[in-house]
Amino acid sequence: METTAIFLKQLQNALSGSIDPRTMIHLTRELIPDYEISTPDGLPESFTPSRVDIAAQIVKDIQSHNLIIPFINIMLRIQFIGYMGRKYKISGFTDLLKSLYEMGFSLDSKSGVIYENPAYRVSRNWGILQEGNDYSFCFMWTDLVNYSSIVRNYSKSEVQKFYSDYMHIIRTNVEKRNGRIWFVDGDGILSAFHFSDSNQSGVLSAIEILHTVHDYNLFSKTINNEMQIRISIEAGSCEYSDNHEDTKKCEIIQKTISNEKKAKPNTAMISRNVAMSVDEMITSCFYTESKSTSADYYFYKLEWEK
Amino acid sequence: MDIYIFTDDKKTMSLFSSLEKSRDFNVIIKPVNEYKNIIKNLEQCELVYLDILNFKDDAEIRRNLNYIQKYKKIRCGIIDTKNRLTGIAHYFHQGFCDYINSTEIHKPVTVQRINEVYDFKTCDFNIKNDSRTEHLVHEKTQGKELSWNEISEGNEYSFLLMYIRLDRQKKLKSEFGYDFIEKMTEKFEKYIEHLSGMNNGKLWNWDVNNGIILYPYSDSSCSNVITASYRFMRDTILLSNEILNSPVKLDFTIILEKGEMEYHARGMTGTTISEALNRIFHAADLMAEPGNLYIFDSLFKNIPHQINHLYVETDDFEGHGLKRLKKYNI
Numbered sequence: 179m180e181t182t183a184i185f186l187k188q189l190q191n192a193l194s195g196s197i198d199p200r201t202m203i204h205l206t207r208e209l210i211p212d213y214e215i216s217t218p219d220g221l222p223e224s225f226t227p228s229r230v231d232i233a234a235q236i237v238k239d240i241q242s243h244n245l246i247i248p249f250i251n252i253m254l255r256i257q258f259i260g261y262m263g264r265k266y267k268i269s270g271f272t273d274l275l276k277s278l279y280e281m282g283f284s285l286d287s288k289s290g291v292i293y294e295n296p297a298y299r300v301s302r303n304w305g306i307l308q309e310g311n312d313y314s315f316c317f318m319w320t321d322l323v324n325y326s327s328i329v330r331n332y333s334k335s336e337v338q339k340f341y342s343d344y345m346h347i348i349r350t351n352v353e354k355r356n357g358r359i360w361f362v363d364g365d366g367i368l369s370a371f372h373f374s375d376s377n378q379s380g381v382l383s384a385i386e387i388l389h390t391v392h393d394y395n396l397f398s399k400t401i402n403n404e405m406q407i408r409i410s411i412e413a414g415s416c417e418y419s420d421n422h423e424d425t426k427k428c429e430i431i432q433k434t435i436s437n438e439k440k441a442k443p444n445t446a447m448i449s450r451n452v453a454m455s456v457d458e459m460i461t462s463c464f465y466t467e468s469k470s471t472s473a474d475y476y477f478y479k480l481e482w483e484k
Numbered sequence: 485m486d487i488y489i490f491t492d493d494k495k496t497m498s499l500f501s502s503l504e505k506s507r508d509f510n511v512i513i514k515p516v517n518e519y520k521n522i523i524k525n526l527e528q529c530e531l532v533y534l535d536i537l538n539f540k541d542d543a544e545i546r547r548n549l550n551y552i553q554k555y556k557k558i559r560c561g562i563i564d565t566k567n568r569l570t571g572i573a574h575y576f577h578q579g580f581c582d583y584i585n586s587t588e589i590h591k592p593v594t595v596q597r598i599n600e601v602y603d604f605k606t607c608d609f610n611i612k613n614d615s616r617t618e619h620l621v622h623e624k625t626q627g628k629e630l631s632w633n634e635i636s637e638g639n640e641y642s643f644l645l646m647y648i649r650l651d652r653q654k655k656l657k658s659e660f661g662y663d664f665i666e667k668m669t670e671k672f673e674k675y676i677e678h679l680s681g682m683n684n685g686k687l688w689n690w691d692v693n694n695g696i697i698l699y700p701y702s703d704s705s706c707s708n709v710i711t712a713s714y715r716f717m718r719d720t721i722l723l724s725n726e727i728l729n730s731p732v733k734l735d736f737t738i739i740l741e742k743g744e745m746e747y748h749a750r751g752m753t754g755t756t757i758s759e760a761l762n763r764i765f766h767a768a769d770l771m772a773e774p775g776n777l778y779i780f781d782s783l784f785k786n787i788p789h790q791i792n793h794l795y796v797e798t799d800d801f802e803g804h805g806l807k808r809l810k811k812y813n814i
Contacts, residue, residue, distance in 0.1 A: 282591075296596055342485075350599045378725075386722055393715070396790040459733045463721055463813055480718070482794060483810040 194233035195269040316380035323406035355379040361422035384446035409446035491535035629702035642701035649694035651735040651774035706786035735775035781805035
């Protein structure tokens with residue numbers, strides 16, 4: 179993450195002006211276990227650095243570990259939720275937030291954490307998720323129906339155009355809701371949603387993807403075959419990894435991918451726990467295949483009056 | 485997809501470097517003096533950015549923007565790193581789909597931005613050149629869509645009129661209260677104003693929960709507005725939830741009609757003499773069922789063939805045929 183000297187100074191001042199040295203070090207240890215303030219060369223070990231020096235050292239160290247945003251999220255937490263039963267008022271916090279906005283970060287009003295503003299950059303971890311930590315996500319798996327037959331029956335350039343249109347539809351609808359495409363496996367695409375109402379964002383993306391595909395088939399298709407897709411959505415906890423091979427091993431992702439087969443073409447299928455967590459006005463557009471009131475899966479398909 | 489950048493400025497060229505990594509886009513940078521030759525041969529829907537930095541004065545800028553804007557089949561954005569243009573909304577009305585000014589020169593153009601530009605001007609262009617709509621009947625303004633600058637008060641023009649209404653006011657009021665309705669209609673009006681501008685329309689009149697949008701008539705603009713209306717009705721769930729932040733799915737009524745009308749600046753519906761305007765209000769009051777899109781027979785020929793099967797004929801109204809967009813997910 180690129181930072182300016184002014185921003186680092188603001189952060190240092192916010193830290194030294196609001197939190198005692200002992201707490202500063204404890205908070206830093208949440209990100210860097212066993213963290214200690216080093217004694218400057220040539221000074222005895224009994225030397226006690228000032229509060230300002232400690233803040234400066236911490237800011238320098240978290241920057242070198244690329245942990246600035248996670249650290250600011252901890253500061254947000256102790257301001258709004260508290261730490262060891264006490265809430266800390268962070269001085270100069272508004273200025274710090276302004277600088278973050280200018281650097282391309284936003285505050286998620288629901289979760290109260292800072293994440294990268296997708297208008298500036300789109301990275302796999304939203305600029306803040308840490309390798310090896312567990313987070314909750316909504317996952318969406320999209321897959322083309324009969325893609326292998328399209329590959330067999332059309333020229334390379336026609337297939338490339340078809341595939342690129344498909345990618346464009348998914349990417350546009352996922353990223354506009356702050357989702358991320360995590361990996362592409364053949365014609366299957368895994369997207370992840372983490373912020374705000376992540377389940378709702380996933381479900382609305384699925385609905386809009388199906389509507390866009392419907393439009394594509396009416397107005398823009400370049401081969402005789404219609405584009406048909408299946409979508410499955412699941413939510414759950416998963417360990418974050420930058421490596422997509424590791425990501426694939428996550429149980430909830432495996433379940434999302436295997437569920438896709440249960441959906442019919444041009445249908446989105448969501449699990450019960452996802453359906454229960456989104457607004458009723460959205461689930462009311464879904465149908466179930468069983469008559470039971472507690473169906474395991476809910477389906478959405480764009481169907482017009484006969 | 486190809487994106488052509490016509491610029492002679494190195495800093496501007498670097499703005500688009502992040503797109504070069506994208507599999508979806510192919511960035512082609514060319515000198516400004518080549519743009520006229522190149523855009524003649526571009527295919528539909530391609531995106532072009534024109535840098536106005538080195539045009540010597542306002543007249544030259546205007547001449548060049550007018551020139552490029554005539555190529556309706558392509559999407560065009562303006563690069564104005566010295567903020568030489570004013571009244572940017574006018575250029576969006578003219579059909580430009582992006583504007584990069586001095587405050588944005590330090591931020592690389594992202595894939596998301598380009599996707600949004602593509603979303604802003606979608607491939608409705610396909611409809612304009614569709615063989616099934618090319619033979620349409622000649623009208624007063626056919627072949628040339630008037631810009632609002634060419635329309636003056638007191639003169640008569642052909643317009644496409646859209647009546648749009650947020651339905652079930654009483655029910656919403658009883659369930660959620662007066663404040664909710666007030667907030668919702670305010671948001672709705674703003675959204676409609678924004679939306680109408682995207683197809684060269686103007687929100688001409690607004691009354692509590694309904695409004696009239698005027699679109700200068702041309703065959704291609706009609707097809708675009710009909711397509712946009714169909715999308716609006718189809719996406720009501722997304723609109724209710726994400727744009728209007730409503731806790732319930734909202735219903736909307738749209739009625740489209742074509743008519744001659746003496747133009748007055750804003751919404752004097754009581755004194756404006758127009759059969760089409762009267763008919764559309766009568767239809768809204770007496771016939772239209774909440775949550776439906778209706779099209780009068782004067783516009784049947786403009787329904788793009790791709791979505792014609794989604795309409796059903798309904799009973800005539802005041803001697804005029806009507807079609808209704810089918811309902812979905814019922």
